[in-house]
Amino acid sequence: MSETVLYDYWRSSASYRVRIALNVAEIAYRAVPVDLVQGEQRSAVHLARNPQGFVPVLKIDDLHLTQSLAILDYLDSTRNLRLLPEGPAERAKVQALAHAIAVDLHPVCNLSVAKRATALSGGADGMPGIWMRDFIRPGLLAFEALLGGFEQSPYCCGATPGLADICLMPQLYNARRWEVDISDMPRLLGVEAACKSHPAFAAAHPEAVRTA
Template sequence: MSGVVLYDYRLSSASYRVRIALNFAGISYSAVPVDLKEGEQKSASHLVRNPQGLVPVLEIDGLRLTQSLAIIDYLDQTRGLGLLPTEPAERAKSLALAQSIAVDVHPVCNLSVAQYAAALSDRAEDMPGEWMRHFIRPGLLAFETLLASFDQAPYCTGAKPGLADLCLVPQLYNARRWEVDLSGLPRILSVEAACAAHPSFAEAHPDATAPV
């Protein structure tokens, strides 16, 4: 087994973005699946790795890291990925763009949240799909507007992939799973096409990983 281990669920947006970052850094790793649908994230063995009962968890450099944005920041800082600008104002703008997905949209569309919402609705028709669409479409529309402040050449904030791209692509995969309307998002879709052609994104795609 590789010295770097990723405890992973292939459909998890948070895990997906970390897989992209690992590929971008050129880091070989062993993936250990944690089946969220079967509740393996709440098993005693996984709670030792992460008391929150979440994925991903990354073991690297003698560390055990949790929280996808923190993991990506560590990889960025230690492997020089350049995922955010160094100039403070541009860095803040780029970070806000990424967080509009990772902090505002993704958490309310987390599988456990959506499942709980479906249970509270007494399994109303088209749940949790309706829940997902209710939050994802407005979040993507806002992201599209925010992109107008950046030059997509061809990625979200310029000529190389950045943190916003790593957050956007998994959310778009999730959007398609839940049949979210993606009309009126030309900037987003152009970025998605550019990312799809990049090996780091293609190799991290859920369809390129072993089924869970």
Template sequence: MSDVVLFDFWRSSASYRLRIALNLAGIAYKSVPVDLPTKQHKTPEHLERNPQGFVPVLDIDGLRMTQSLAILDYLDQTRGLGLLPQEPAARAKATALAHAIAVDIHPVCNLQVAAYAVEITGREEARADWMKWFIRPGMVAFEKLLEGFEQDPYCCGNQPGLADICLMPQVYNANRWGAEIDDLPRVSAVAKACAEHPAFAAAHPDKWQPKG
């Protein structure tokens, strides 16, 4: 049995990122589901793993790690994934592209945040309205940012990188919540290329949805 353990939730964007990266690295791992709708992430057991009460948590190399971007950086440096360019200016530019999603869109579209929108409005429809309000403009901006890179066929070139790992969970969320992105040609082309890559396909939430 693998000594690498990923505590995750099948629809979690941050968990989805790590599944992609672990697949790219060829790392076998055990998945331990933490069910967010039933608040398993708020149990003492999970808070002991991560006091923030978030997923994912990754046990690897004798370490217990939290925060997906930090874990992705660790995997990149220890497994040589080449997720970012080495040249400082190109690296900063590619990092900014990834952060446009992971730092700017994702946090405000967290399920916990959207649930609060429902709570304060008393409208269940507020959840989808909230998601669409933030996802669509963020993805339009991402489309514009992609103009600074050559999609060959991925966000920044001919191999998957950090931006692609951050993009695909957001594409999933856009489709889930009905945020229009089909009119974004660069995003659509990258998403198609990523969807055809085995590491991305095997990480898709549909593959991890609990049965029954």
């Protein structure tokens, strides 16, 4: 079987999700950094991997896969990770929980979007932190409310980590980075504590891979 290679950036939320899933699946991989700050995602070499110029890109099973949610779905389907419930109703509810982060909150807090907002503001004082906090806290408050429909035992939706946990933890890293107050979100904090103690999540943390 060919080598598994992950093209990623240590602070990329989407890359962080895929690192967690690869660790959960116990798939050994070689990480190739793509420096988003230096603009390496716009290089001809990387655009040949992904014409969108995004990370992550995962080379696995003789495939080149893009889009973190699609990659997670592939790993779930081929490695039986059970990231989602089998029943259609519960599956849809858990997907909606995960998408509240990955589809609605994450894109507007993307590095390129925050940089553009900062430029349009004329480099206003407190940017891009103000931008990040204005979106991250309401998004996480909504996630906290949605968690009320599930039993955290101890993860978002049960006894094993799933898609919602994988999407949540990178956003919590961003929340901590941008000094977002999440002290009034007990369900979310409980999930965070459980995930932090899980080896697959700990090994995927940005600070862990940055210093590896």
